[in-house]
Amino acid sequence: MSHVALPEPDAAIVARRDTIVEDLRRLIGPAAVIGDEDGRRAYETDALTAYRRMPLAVVLPGSTEEVSRVLAYCHQNNIKVVARGAGTSLSGGALPTEDAVVVGVSRMSRVLEVDYVNRIARVEVGITNLGISEAVKARDFFYAPDPSSQLACTLAGNIGMNSGGAHCLKYGVTTNNVLGLKMVLMDGEIVEIGGAHLDSPGYDLLGLVIGSEGQLGIATEATVRILRAAEGARPMLLGFDSSEAAGQCVSAIIGAGIIPVAIEFMDRPAIHVCEAFAKAGYPMEVEALLIIEVEGSNEEMTDLLAVITEIAKPFAPKAIRVSQSAEQSAAIWKGRKAAFGAIGRISDYYCMDGVIPLGKLGEVLVAIAHICDRAGLRVANIFHAGDGNLHPLILYDANKPDEADRAEKAGAEVLELCVAAGGCLTGEHGVGIEKRDLMRVQFNETDLTLQMRIKTVFDPKWLLNPAKVFPLDGRTAAALEAA
């Protein structure tokens, strides 16, 4: 898979590599700069592994001031910069270019302050997502956004991509849970946005920066909201004869005024692969499966799951299983949480991340099946049903080059379908390089120009995370004019 074009590296910069590495070592110390080829190779790709580029150099600063020194130097010398958390991006968001310095934040991972009275934590952004929750677990608090990669991914990457997770239906995504950032602009200036209080004075710069895919600056510290955990959480399983019935059941639950903490959907192929791998005890004869989780006291959860069971009845569920114990809860989630790994064991796959209005689920799944049929490929669908985030996993064999190409093309068609259905290209993985050239499916030139003007405000030379988000041929003079 390699349809997305990457620009030719700047030969003059590449030719100066040794000098640049020397300069960087002088700026932040030799131990924090990786110049050798083997060392750099560890940073040549992210979780979109089809694309690889050796970076010019890698720096691992230990402080905001070191990040500032590196950026000021790169700015003066017109060297591109790619910020990197843990490299778990599924859209190529952390892919380097040969003429860019990778700034990894992995060494900056401390918890600086936990304030249970004001319910905030101040952390360095190289901390893993789960690391924040681990730091406050003893007091029954947690950090709400929970992307599937939470064991590995950093808060830095979550800020870049505005990451969500299975529980964002109730708790929101990254932008709803970050109150403040310390950030270094491309020219090395350090700014502080927000803080331990709610809502910004002036324009909502936090809102602009979160989800800007590392193109507006490099965050180094964050103040995040921490929440007291519910008394308990309990899932149930519902199996249906059709995806439409499952979708209608979700509508009915929300229509009845219930917002479960998670509503996950799997179609038949996904159920079968996950069951074979995880032995979760999923019903194998159904076409669609819902995992619905509620929170509260034992009695509250029992009541709520009983109400949901009643609501589901008109949709003729073929299987109903309410967890009766922690072991059963774990089993119900085990299959779903193992889904990506399980499918990865039987096949290579291309994971899409479109979003659709829930009411369109049935017709979109039929259309996706047609697209993949035509491409001669199989597909399994996983869906965060509560918020419309659809992950079709298109299966292919990487050893057959035409299959990979067909998968990528089918994926693009699926995303165009999502936009046509009233949805969008990406719900949580970001645009990166992967969906860069599809941006015109969702936005017209004026929409894109306005976004690019914001890019120019923060990074007038367009040095940060190059060749991502915007189509390469789209950089109109209007977008680049000095703001």
Place this chain on the structure above:
Amino acid sequence: MLTNIRPVDERECARVLAEATATHTPITVLGGGSKQHVGRPMNTAANISTKGLRGVTLYEPSEMVMSARAGTPLEQIEDALAARGQMLAFEPIELAMLNGGEANQGTVAGMFAANLAGARRIRVGAPRDHLLGVRGVNGRGEIFKSGGRVMKNVTGYDLCRGLAGSWGTLAVMSEVTFKVVPAPEDTATLILLGLPDEIAVEVLCAAMATPYEVSGAVHLQPQIVARLWHEGLRRQGQALTALRIENFAKSVAYRSGKLKDHLKAYGEIHDLDRENSLAFWGELRQLSVLQGSDAPLWRISTPPSAGPKVVSAIAAYMESRAFYDWSGGLVWIEVLSTTDAGAADIRRVIATHGGHATLIRAEPQVRSAVEVFQPLEAGLQKLTRKIKAAFDPAGILNPGRMYANH
């Protein structure tokens, strides 16, 4: 000569703004005008109102999403939601009556442009957290969109949130799409009386740290209590601390009980039933306790535990009375200061404790003379000016409303 323009569609709006930019004509952007007294007074040549752009364009209760044209009255939005058992989660507050205006004049886009949330903000977020998509016209007269109608969307930069809280200085919104939520089946309130501010905020923070999903946490000083419309509460004549629980009826009963038990060390705890709870939180949404006065009024956001410190520091400089929302983190404070509405002292206090302060009510000459919005540090000020220029290079939209120089 001042003209009033009321476009009937996006295209007309675009024509007007393109011409205004070409002729460098400054324009006041209005929805229903319910917040027109907030900000620095402006010297503009025309008004553009969104009131000609009306109507709910999409409502899918089962997907918890609604779209409406910018000038749709907020009242109409809330009625449509209530008819399907839903609501806006963040309890938008009403400012008009603070300046002697009438209730229910606000529009849906004005609500997002001001980004002012009520009591439920501590649990569910502000208007900006619920804004999913915007269509609008920037100062150049370009029609643009950002976001969409689905709950999760990270496609491109998040310009929607950039527009929330921009007070009409970046663009004229033409249509907004937002998340809505089911209204709770039941509501109950726990009341503690006579607590000093510091202890009261300790109670509020302790309640927020429980798993019972407290959705309102306020404290009213005695002079503020004396202005409550709710007679029974007003008659208490002492400081009032209130916590709200919303959920299904059975859960409300269970959680109120647990919370009472958790807080019993702080003194006697009284209950308000559903009807009285709705009345009490309803009047707070209208800022009943801050009406009927023309004393300068500040809205200060700070970490909750800093709230009482901010209030006592201000009280050392000037006579004042305070209403704490958001578990103590949002302070509405009326001050009796004859010169600058207390701006210099209040800014100094904020610099010590963190947060930001906005002067919500003051005479126009005061609002011309002092910074109404929190002054920004140099780096943020520079970004702010450039963002303004990216949307509105000629500086025609609400010029000077937020900051004197742009």
